[in-house]
Every structure is written in structure tokens, then in C-alpha cells.
Amino acid sequence: MDPLLLGLIVAITTIIILFSGVSVALGLLMVSAAFLMVFDGMRSLELIPEILFGKLDNFALLSIPMFIIMGASIASTRAGADLYEALERWLTRIPGGLVISNLGACALFAAMSGSSPATCAAIGKMGIPEMRKRGYPDGVAAGSIAAGGTLGILIPPSVTMIVYGIATETSIGRLFLAGVLPGLLLVALFMVWSIYSTWRSGNIAVLTAGSYSWKERFEILPRVIPFLVIIVGVLYALYGGVATPSETAAVGALLCVFIAMVIYKLWNPRDLWVILRDSTKESVMILFIVAAAGVFSYMLSSLFITQSIAEWIGTLEVNRWVLMGAVNVFLLIAGFFLPPVAVILMAAPILLPIITTAGFDPIWFAVILTINMEIGLISPPVGLNLYVINGIAPDISLKTILLGSLPYVACMIFAIILLCIFPGIATWLPDVVMGVAT
Template sequence: MEPLTLGALVALFTVLVLFSGISVGAGLLVVATGFLFFVDGARSLEALPELFFGELNSFALLSIPMFIIMGAAISSSRAGPDLYEALERWLTRVPGGLLVSNLGACALFAAMSGSSPATCAAIGKMGIPEMRKRGYPDEVAAGSIAAGGTLGILIPPSVTMIVYGIATETSIGRLFLAGVIPGLLLTLLFIAWAIFDTWRRGAAGVALSGIKYSWRQKFEILPRVLPFLAIIVGVLYALYGGIATPSETAAVGALLCIVVVMIVYKMVQPRALWAILRDSTRESVMILFIIGAAGVFSFMLSSLFITQSVAEWIGGLDVNRWVLMAIVNLFLLVAGFFLPPVAVILMSAPILLPIITAAGFDPYWFAVIVTINMEIGLITPPVGLNLYVINGIAPDISLKKVLFGSLPFVGCMIAAIVLLSVFPGLATWLPDFVMGKAI
């Protein structure tokens, strides 16, 4: 059978298996072992256990559970509500200020926790009722939080960027830096739309709550928020200052977050600490299992010459490189509709990266493009994880309203991709400035 035909069958069966409800990691293993057995026989399965564990035999992977512990410690405390309240106190007199403060809180909390669902839950529990009480439409209140939660996979430290770096063997530190300016750009685009939408609806009067906070009230909440921001800044400084590796900085950051949570929020009960470690372990194992399974899946694609044939076919297309990039973006967008970001990156990045670099695109710039596509997938059906999180927080707001409220922010993400395509230096300048040009 021709490799391209075989590749089409693999794609079809992968979609069918994953739609059956099986977990992503298990589904990839089922498809990989099944095609290897039927095409190459039972002997081809002998190396699979070694391949699976070989994918996990990387010191860089230690940063994933450490950053997850860091985020779980923050998510389990009142850091999210405190961060929201701090911004609300400082921005309450700005037209559209409550909406802006929600988006700002989402961006900061997402950067601290690295988890989109956790961000939606932490900020949404306070932000959505408060916005509705102030007269904001339900779709605006819900959609803004759903979109704001996606920023966590772009703004460093980002677990998604770590996975991309491991899958493509690129520098994690450089990937983190590549996400800084695009992350700020996307946050500013979200805020700009929020201010414009408030003005367009004539809701400036609604946005002003009438509550006046004294300078004392504005400053008294900062000591509960600033320690976490200081930890993030310290982790990034240690990483980019050459003081420690990503895994080492993640471990120190996780320890410091747990200590701050214990001191600031008095979470010293063994049950509370156990919950942090339990939830972190569960999420870490899920991601690491997908990584191992994706390694086996990639081996199957390579050993059956599917990867090479697809790359050769795409490379042979007589199209402009921007047309090629548009096709790749469309593929990533559709894949993000159905699969979580980690799975899409592990399955597609090793195949797409050689094609992208051969077309003259920067791999770190491409990482940002991939991540923004994955952000869109988090707020679009049928998977759209953030949509369901918001619906769980505010069940009286229909999924339809949450979706329509988040669509303008999808437009902001598409605008960000266009801006990054026109000005690729937005993603590449900071890594080159701090770490020198990549060889």
C-alpha cells in the first residue's frame, strides 16, 4: 500500500478512535500498535515499550510536573480572587474597567498557573457574577473570561511551550522568550476590544461601578498578590540569566509557591497540601503518558514511511510559502477543534517543523503561531474546554451565549497571527536580543 494512502487510513482511524471517548494517550497507542501489527507483523511491536519509556527519559521533562505543581499551588489558594480584586480596585473608575480588570487578571493568573481551565474557574467565579451585577451582557461576561483563560499557554512559563520544545528539540528558554511579546500583544488586543465594545454598546455608565476605593484599600491587597508575581519574575530571571536550567528553576518556583501559599493563605493543613500534590500528579501523568504515546505514534508514522511521504508531498507543492503557511494554519485550527493542545503539538510538530524551516520560517516564530491556533481551539466547539468550564461556573448562561461572547476574541487571535506574519520580529526579537541569534 502507498504510504500516502496508508497515512490517510491512519488519520481516519485516529479520528474514529479518539472520538470513541478513549483517552488521547491510550488512543494513540491503540492506533500505533494496530497499524504496526497489521503492516509489519508482531515482531515490529518488540521495541514499543523501550520507545515509550525512552520518550520519557529526558531531564527536561521534569519541568512539566514542577510547573504544574507551581500552578496547582496558586490555583488552590485565593490568589485568583485576590488578583482580580486588586485589579478591580485600581481600574474601577476606568470606562470598561471591570472588563479590563478581568482580562488583566486572566493574563496574570494564567501566566502564574499555566492552566487555562484553572484560570477560567478562579477568575470566573468572582468576575462573571460581578460583571452581570454591573449590567454587562451575559455573553460578554462569560466570553471574556473564556478567552482570557487561553493566555496561559502562550505567556511564559508555559507547559505547552515546554512540550513543543521537547517534541522539536528546540530551546525551551528561547521558546519562553518568543511568547512574551506575542502574549502581551494578544492581551492588549483583548483589552482594546473590551474597551471598544463597552464604548460601542454605550455601556460606559454601566462599567463605572460608583464604588470608590481609597489609596489604603488599593495598596492593602497588594502584599497577597505581589509574592506570586515576584516568583514568576525570579523564575524567568534565573532561567534567562543562565543561573539554572528550566527544570531547576521550575522546581524552585514550585517550592516557593507552596511556601507562599502556606504563609499568605495559612494553607498548612496536610489535606490541603495533599490535594495540591494529588491534582498535580494526576495532570502530570496525563501529559507524560500522552508524550510517551505520541513517541510510539511518531515511530509508527516514520517506520511506515508516512512522515517522509507527507513531508515530501507538501514540500513538492508548487505554492507560495505563505499559501503553505495558510494551509498549515488551517490544519492546526481544525485539529485544535477536536484535540487538546499537547496532543496536537506532539503529533504534528515533528512532521511540520522540517517543512516550515525548509520554507524559510523561524521555528520559534512557528511555535507562537501553533500556540495561538491552540488557544482558538480552547474556545471553539466541539471540544472547547474553556467553554464548558465557564458553563459549569455559570450554568444559567447557555453554551451558545458563551461561544458568541468569545468569538470576537477569536478575531483578536486571528489578527495576532496576521500581525506576527507581517512582523515576525514580534516573536523573534526578544529571544535574539537576550540569547543571541539561533544558529
């Protein structure tokens, strides 16, 4: 059978299996085993266990559970609420300052936790009621938190970037650095829109109500600064050549647990057990998807599907930006239905040779891919952040949350366009810190 036709059949089958409600990892294994058995014989199934466990035999994977523990320990405390309150006290007199405070808190908390749902939950519990009380529309209050929460998968340390690095054998350190400036760009675009929408509403008097003394502004900083020091320390250890990403993640996780115990009195063994239990569950889920995606990639390569698609794309006489536009549409649609980790692990083996053949930088492409995944987090039908916000504020309808987040989706699309025009936004910092990649 023609590999391209076979690839189409594999794609349709995979979509049907995943939409049936089967877990992503199990669905990928089922599809891989079925096609290998039919087209490559029963003996090919003997390789699946070896590939499955071989994919997990990677020292860099240790950083995933460590960063997850780091985020879980922070999310289990009042760190998010304190971070929000600190920014709110400093920015309350600025028009739209409360929305800006929430977006800034989301960005900083995302850098500490690396988790979009955790960021939404931690900042939203405090931010949404406060914004509604100050007179902000429900859509603005909910949409800004939903969009701000997406920053968790772009701003380092990012589990999504780690997964991309492992799937494409790309430097995780360079990927982390590549996410810094685009992450700050998105934060700036979100804030500019928030200030404009507040000014346009004409209700500035209400939206800037409240003031704090200098004493009140400074007294909360000691509860926030230690976590920010950890972020700086983790990045210094990583890029200063002090430790590997896995070692850095382990030290960061230990320090976050320690600070949670000291500052927030998290001494109860039951609370610590919950952190480790939930982190283990999430880590196992991600690692199972990583292993299953390895088998899926082997199946695509063994049946010459990946090579044929790359060769076919290479023969197309289209502008490379038209090709990138098609890739972005594909990623957007995939992000609507699947979690970011699953999309990366499934699509990266196919897309990487295509984008490199077209002359695009894989580090730059990682940022483009991640922003597409961010859009998926606030887009139906599977927009996870929408449901997290709805759980925090059940009296705000999903429609209202979605409409409130749409301007921020436009900001993300604008950021992708800027990155296409000025790719140095993503590649400049990695090149400066780690040297130009050869």
C-alpha cells in the first residue's frame, strides 16, 4: 500500500480511537500494535516492549517528575494568593491594574509551577472574585485568568519544552531560554489589551479603587521573594554550567518543598503525601504517553510513513511560509482536541524533518508550537483552562469565559505573526547565552 495513503488511514484511525475516550497512551499503543501486526507481521510486536522501555531510558526524563513536584509544592500553598496580593497592592492605582496584577501573577506563578491548570486555579481563586467585586465584567475577569494560565507551558521551566526536547533530541536548555522573551511578549500583549479594554469601558474610577500604604506593600514581599529566588537559582544553575536540567530540577523541587514547609507551615505528613501522590500520578501519565509515543513513532517510521510524508512535502512547489501556515492550522486543530504533551509527541517526529527541510529553526518552531498549544488550552471542546475557571466560578458560563478569552487568543495569534517576522525574539537569547547552534 502507498505509504501516504497508509498514513491517512493511520491518522483517521488514531483520531477515532482517541475520540472514543481511550487514554492517549493506551490509544497510541493500540493503533501502533494493530498496524505493525497487519503490515509488518506478528514478529514486529516483539519489539514493542523494548521500544516502550527504551524510550524511558533517558536521564533527561528525570526532570519531568522533579519539576512537577516543584510546581505541586507551590500550588499546595498560599504562594499563588500571596503573589497575586503582592502585585495587586503595587498596581492597584493603574487603570486596569487588577487585571494586570492577575496577569503578572499568572506569569510568575507559571514560572514557578510550569502548570497551566495549577496557575489558573491558584490565581483565579483570589483574582476572579476580587475583579468581579471591583466591577470588572465577568468575561474580563474569567478570560484574563484563563489566558494567563496558558503561560505555564511556555515560560520556563516548562514540562512541555522538556517533552519537545526529548522527542526531537533538542537542547532543553536552549528551549527554556527560547521561551523567555516570547513569554514576556505575550504577557506584555495581554497587559496592553487589558489597559485598552479598561480605558474603553469608561469605568476607570471603579476599576482603580483602593489604595495601600508603603508598609502594606512591602510587608508581603518576604513571602514571595524566596520562590522568585528559587527561579533565578534554578536558571543560574542550568545556564551557568553548574548542573544538568535533571539535577537542577531535583534541587529546585527540594527547595520548593522546604520553603513550603518553612514559610507556609506545611508540616502535616498528610499534606506532603498529597503532593507526592499527585505528582507521581501526573508524572506517570506523562511518561506513559512519552513511551507510547515512542512506539507510535517507530510504527510510522517502520512503515515508511514519516519518510514518505517528508519526501512528499519536499516535492511541493509552495512557499515555505504557506507550508508553515498549514502546519499552524494543523497544530491549532490538534490542540483543540488533545493535550499539549500528546500533540508534541505525536506530531514532532513527522513535523521536525518537514520544518528543518523548509529551513526553519527547530528551537524557534518549538515556541510556535507551544503558543498554538496555549490557544488550544482556552478553546473548545477540550480547552482545559476553560473548565478549570468554570470550576472556580461556576456561576460564570463557559460561553462567557470563552468570549472573555478570545481577545487573548488574538494576542497569541499576533505573537505568532511577530515571531514569524522577527524569529530572533525566540532565538536571540539562546544564541547569546549558549552560543550560536551549529
